[in-house]
Amino acid sequence: MLLKRSPDLKYSDITPRDIYLNRRKFLYGMGLAGGVALAGKGIANLAFPSTRAYASTTLPGIVKGQFSTDEKVTDPHVVTTYNNYYEFGTDKGDPAKNAQKFVTTPWSVSVEGEVAKPRKFTMDEILKLAPLEERIYRHRCVEGWSIVVPWVGYSFSTIAKLVEPNSNARYVAFETYFDKKQMPLWGRAGIELPYVEGLRLDEAMHPLALLCVGMYGETLPNQDGAPVRMVLPWKYGFKSAKSLVKIKFVKDQPPTTWNITNAHEYGFYSNVNPKVDHPRWSQAKEVRLPGFFKNTPTQMFNGYSDQVASLYNGMDLKKNY
Amino acid sequence: MNRILTSKWAKAVVFVLCLVPLGIIVWEGFTGGWGANPTQFLEHATGDWILRFLAITLAVTPLRKIKILGLTQLIRFRRMLGLFAFFYAFLHFSLYLGLDRVLDFGSVWADVVKRPYITVGFTGFVLMIPLAITSTAGMVRRMGYRRWQMLHRAIYVSAVAGVIHFYWLVKSDVHLPVIYAGIMAVLLGWRVLAWFSDRGRKPARGAPARKEPSTVTAS
Numbered sequence: 325m326l327l328k329r330s331p332d333l334k335y336s337d338i339t340p341r342d343i344y345l346n347r348r349k350f351l352y353g354m355g356l357a358g359g360v361a362l363a364g365k366g367i368a369n370l371a372f373p374s375t376r377a378y379a380s381t382t383l384p385g386i387v388k389g390q391f392s393t394d395e396k397v398t399d400p401h402v403v404t405t406y407n408n409y410y411e412f413g414t415d416k417g418d419p420a421k422n423a424q425k426f427v428t429t430p431w432s433v434s435v436e437g438e439v440a441k442p443r444k445f446t447m448d449e450i451l452k453l454a455p456l457e458e459r460i461y462r463h464r465c466v467e468g469w470s471i472v473v474p475w476v477g478y479s480f481s482t483i484a485k486l487v488e489p490n491s492n493a494r495y496v497a498f499e500t501y502f503d504k505k506q507m508p509l510w511g512r513a514g515i516e517l518p519y520v521e522g523l524r525l526d527e528a529m530h531p532l533a534l535l536c537v538g539m540y541g542e543t544l545p546n547q548d549g550a551p552v553r554m555v556l557p558w559k560y561g562f563k564s565a566k567s568l569v570k571i572k573f574v575k576d577q578p579p580t581t582w583n584i585t586n587a588h589e590y591g592f593y594s595n596v597n598p599k600v601d602h603p604r605w606s607q608a609k610e611v612r613l614p615g616f617f618k619n620t621p622t623q624m625f626n627g628y629s630d631q632v633a634s635l636y637n638g639m640d641l642k643k644n645y
Numbered sequence: 646m647n648r649i650l651t652s653k654w655a656k657a658v659v660f661v662l663c664l665v666p667l668g669i670i671v672w673e674g675f676t677g678g679w680g681a682n683p684t685q686f687l688e689h690a691t692g693d694w695i696l697r698f699l700a701i702t703l704a705v706t707p708l709r710k711i712k713i714l715g716l717t718q719l720i721r722f723r724r725m726l727g728l729f730a731f732f733y734a735f736l737h738f739s740l741y742l743g744l745d746r747v748l749d750f751g752s753v754w755a756d757v758v759k760r761p762y763i764t765v766g767f768t769g770f771v772l773m774i775p776l777a778i779t780s781t782a783g784m785v786r787r788m789g790y791r792r793w794q795m796l797h798r799a800i801y802v803s804a805v806a807g808v809i810h811f812y813w814l815v816k817s818d819v820h821l822p823v824i825y826a827g828i829m830a831v832l833l834g835w836r837v838l839a840w841f842s843d844r845g846r847k848p849a850r851g852a853p854a855r856k857e858p859s860t861v862t863a864s
Contacts, residue, residue, distance in 0.1 A: 406681035414818035417680060469682055514817030541724075585817055604760055604814065608751065613681040619747045 376394035378545035389457025404609035410513035419547035437573035440488035466560035476538030499570035522578035650718035698730035762813035769806030
């Protein structure tokens with residue numbers, strides 16, 4: 325029994341603004357009887373409408389992209405109120421509250437390093453480099469929860485090709501915006517900032533790797549990584565760096581934030597893998613949000629084996645976790 | 646103050662107060678406060694209250710001993726507070742068993758054996774079970790006070806285990822576990838100091854007994 329209620333509409337039918345403006349809050353009621361098997365029944369529709377936790381604008385001209393799953397799309401209320409964005413606080417609800425005043429205009433992303441044509445892209449340019457595609461991806465957090473999100477963007481390779489990586493470029497390093505003034509809770513994060521991530525070049529150039537500028541047909545809310553982020557659906561969520569300011573093509577494997585924080589628990593690859601447990605918890609199952617029960621089996625490469633497994637041929641995935 | 650503490654309503658009031666956290670947690674379920682991942686929310690909420698009740702229970706004896714506070718009658722509530730710590734621990738474990746592990750006892754056992762933060766948390770919980778069972782006045786009589794007291798010192802282990810469990814489960818933001826560690830360190834450190842000063846004051850074996858009554862009581 326999955327205690328959730330999701331929109332009956334397919335995402336493609338949604339006019340997001342109307343939906344969330346009229347969306348009522350979900351409630352979870354639950355019997356704590358006996359304390360053991362928590363028989364829960366309970367999502368009621370309360371009489372007060374939820375207020376939107378962000379301001380976004382509709383992105384025009386979105387086309388359907390490939391690789392989309394036909395699984396039920398997660399309610400946008402979940403995706404905008406349950407976030408890991410430690411610069412804005414470590415509680416899941418913190419970013420939705422604390423990122424509201426985050427200034428994302430003007431914005432530019434420097435694409436540099438081992439490339440023939442290093443360049444700064446303004447956000448306006450990024451939005452126009454290629455047709456914006458909607459890609460409905462599964463998103464699996466290393467903590468054991470998952471969501472299904474209709475992201476908007478295009479393959480990262482599009483922007484990469486424009487700067488023409490040279491033969492020294494073997495990895496790509498990503499850097500997230502960091503400003504202590506705008507992110508006053510940074511000191512509690514317990515991780516080194518700015519947040520940095522990295523991919524092998526062939527991973528980054530894989531068509532699944534999305535340079536993402538929106539979700540649910542609109543620009544990204546601040547708490548979800550506005551204005552531009554990576555989305556790597558076959559890897560644990562933390563690999564998909566948010567609010568990008570720098571993309572650097574490099575020769576050697578770049579440092580990555582969670583690996584710096586705890587190398588024993590978070591490897592460079594961090595591919596979703598139900599057979600390789602996190603040292604502190606099993607990765608065999610996940611809870612699909614919103615929901616009570618952690619009983620959805622986790623798939624190898626988060627279900628994207630057909631696309632990406634060949635990138636890791638011959639690699640020991642237990643060692644290269 | 647002691648008069649208020651000994652009034653016939655005092656226990657009922659404390660009992661209701663101890664249920665307020667549960668009431669708030671349930672209420673939050675009706676106002677959307679459980680969020681997208683209710684199981685995790687409930688595990689964290691009940692977990693916080695286990696540590697709080699363990700700290701409150703462990704604070705009873707030190708507070709009684711600070712004479713100027715005049716709170717010696719706090720002892721009346723110690724059992725109830727300890728049992729509420731166990732109550733929230735029971736809810737916490739049940740949530741983990743029922744929702745997180747979906748009653749898969751095998752995977753719970755695998756966690757207990759394999760994952761240190763679960764091992765230590767589970768140990769802390771299991772150690773509270775005999776304390777809850779032997780919390781009645783009849784059990785104190787049957788066991789004899791000394792032995793009963795020895796057994797109930799297991800709460801120190803549960804408190805430390807609870808803090809370690811919390812510290813090990815957070816990913817990087819350790820400020821809350823560190824605060825709990827500080828509180829427990831004060832409460833347990835007080836006992837160590839009290840034990841040393843009591844030992845200093847107690848007459849050596851064979852020496853003439855002093856007149857003042859010993860202040861050693863259950864702690």
